[in-house]
Amino acid sequence: MSQAKNAPTRSWSIDWTNLLFLGGYHLLLIVLLPLYLIQYDVSASLVWGTAAIWTLCLLAITMGYHRLYAHVTYRTHPAIEAFLAFWGTVATQGSIFSWSHDHRIHHRHVDTDLDPYSAPKGFWHSHVLWMLKKRPEINPRIIQDLWKRPSLQAQHNHYSLLMVTANVVVWIGLWAVTGDPFGSFVIGILLRMFLVHHCTWFINSLAHMWGSQPYSTEHTAVNNFILSILTFGEGYHNYHHTFAGDYRNGVRWWQFDPAKIVIWTLSKLGLAHDLKRVNKLTIKRRLVAADRHLMMERIRELKHRIDVDAWSARVEEAAASLTTNLNGLKTASDKFQRMKEEGLDSLRSVKEHKVKEMRDVRDVKMQEMRDARDETLQHMRERRDQELEALQKRIDELKATVAAEMKEWKDMVELLLETPESRLAVIPVPA
Numbered sequence: 001m002s003q004a005k006n007a008p009t010r011s012w013s014i015d016w017t018n019l020l021f022l023g024g025y026h027l028l029l030i031v032l033l034p035l036y037l038i039q040y041d042v043s044a045s046l047v048w049g050t051a052a053i054w055t056l057c058l059l060a061i062t063m064g065y066h067r068l069y070a071h072v073t074y075r076t077h078p079a080i081e082a083f084l085a086f087w088g089t090v091a092t093q094g095s096i097f098s099w100s101h102d103h104r105i106h107h108r109h110v111d112t113d114l115d116p117y118s119a120p121k122g123f124w125h126s127h128v129l130w131m132l133k134k135r136p137e138i139n140p141r142i143i144q145d146l147w148k149r150p151s152l153q154a155q156h157n158h159y160s161l162l163m164v165t166a167n168v169v170v171w172i173g174l175w176a177v178t179g180d181p182f183g184s185f186v187i188g189i190l191l192r193m194f195l196v197h198h199c200t201w202f203i204n205s206l207a208h209m210w211g212s213q214p215y216s217t218e219h220t221a222v223n224n225f226i227l228s229i230l231t232f233g234e235g236y237h238n239y240h241h242t243f244a245g246d247y248r249n250g251v252r253w254w255q256f257d258p259a260k261i262v263i264w265t266l267s268k269l270g271l272a273h274d275l276k277r278v279n280k281l282t283i284k285r286r287l288v289a290a291d292r293h294l295m296m297e298r299i300r301e302l303k304h305r306i307d308v309d310a311w312s313a314r315v316e317e318a319a320a321s322l323t324t325n326l327n328g329l330k331t332a333s334d335k336f337q338r339m340k341e342e343g344l345d346s347l348r349s350v351k352e353h354k355v356k357e358m359r360d361v362r363d364v365k366m367q368e369m370r371d372a373r374d375e376t377l378q379h380m381r382e383r384r385d386q387e388l389e390a391l392q393k394r395i396d397e398l399k400a401t402v403a404a405e406m407k408e409w410k411d412m413v414e415l416l417l418e419t420p421e422s423r424l425a426v427i428p429v430p431a
């Protein structure tokens with residue numbers, strides 16, 4: 001009893017699996033990388049091969065684990081899903097279930113004690129230390145949509161085996177390309193794992209600390225271009241925490257977000273669909289609200305230099321008017337779009353009706369032509385039969401005539417050629 005009272009209480013326990021794995025491979029890298037670099041030159045094929053694996057792993061986390069599974073911002077072909085799941089497994093960031101589970105909680109409870117990688121707890125906590133603390137069991141209700149999918153269940157249940165196998169396959173593949181087993185392991189597996197991990201982890205740490213907040217100051221998430229480069233588009237984290245349902249993180253066309261370009265391209269190829277976008281006017285309204293908040297703060301800061309009441313009133317008035325007009329514009333554009341679509345629908349139904357009419361007319365006309373054709377054929381057949389009959393009659397008549405004439409002919413021949421000359425004079429010429 002007394003012991004329990006005096007012992008320091010700790011609300012968490014160490015996740016030994018994560019600690020040994022993460023600590024172990026970092027140590028191995030620290031030892032093996034210098035050893036390798038001292039002994040060997042790094043070949044170009046090893047650099048390019050590792051860069052390719054790094055790219056695929058980060059894209060799989062960004063496009064797959066994050067935007068496809070954790071936020072369901074689009075749907076994609078099973079082959080693409082399998083590809084993303086494979087490279088996501090190679091990236092060694094846990095199963096799709098555990099990643100999405102923790103990430104959804106992060107969004108729902110951002111910056112609070114419930115947030116697994118709550119940034120206000122400090123850089124190291126949100127970057128890596130949170131993983132060394134045992135996480136509560138997965139609550140299937142949080143990932144209900146994913147939980148019922150057998151392929152994702154399998155990836156979760158056999159995660160360790162799949163992760164090791166996938167990395168061994170990648171190692172052997174890189175070894176086959178470079179002919180360098182040691183380098184492929186140290187650079188292609190260990191160093192690449194280190195780079196992919198820390199780039200992703202920066203989104204939980206730095207992307208909640210270092211950057212701008214154009215869309216919202218209600219959470220710690222920031223926009224940061226450099227982090228976008230390191231994670232293929234995840235650096236626009238302020239936008240992402242404000243509109244997590246958008247398949248884009250860099251929502252402006254010029255923002256560096258290769259993942260959004262790949263997803264968009266897949267959709268054009270018919271390999272992705274249901275891409276979710278937040279309406280431009282909704283984003284604008286949000287920007288106005290964020291700017292209003294910042295301006296009011298600034299006005300309060302400058303209270304000794306400016307007329308706070310007058311300025312506040314002016315900003316509030318402008319923000320209210322702009323918001324009202326943006327709302328009106330959104331309602332009108334939505335209605336316009338709806339009417340256009342309805343118009344299209346009715347045009348489509350009129351077109352279908354006309355096509356049906358044309359088809360009916362065509363059917364009647366064709367039947368008429370078919371009947372006419374049959375009549376003509378019948379007529380021709382009859383005429384032909386009559387002609388044939390007449391011909392037959394003529395042939396029979398001619399045959400009879402010929403037979404009669406032949407008989408007469410023969411008689412004549414017999415008479416003229418075989419009758420003695422003396423008797424010819426007395427025989428009369430046949431009629």
Ligand SMILES: [Zn+2]
Binds near residue numbers: 208241
């Ligand atoms: Zn975040």
Ligand SMILES: [Zn+2]
Binds near residue numbers: 066070103107240
């Ligand atoms: Zn997210």
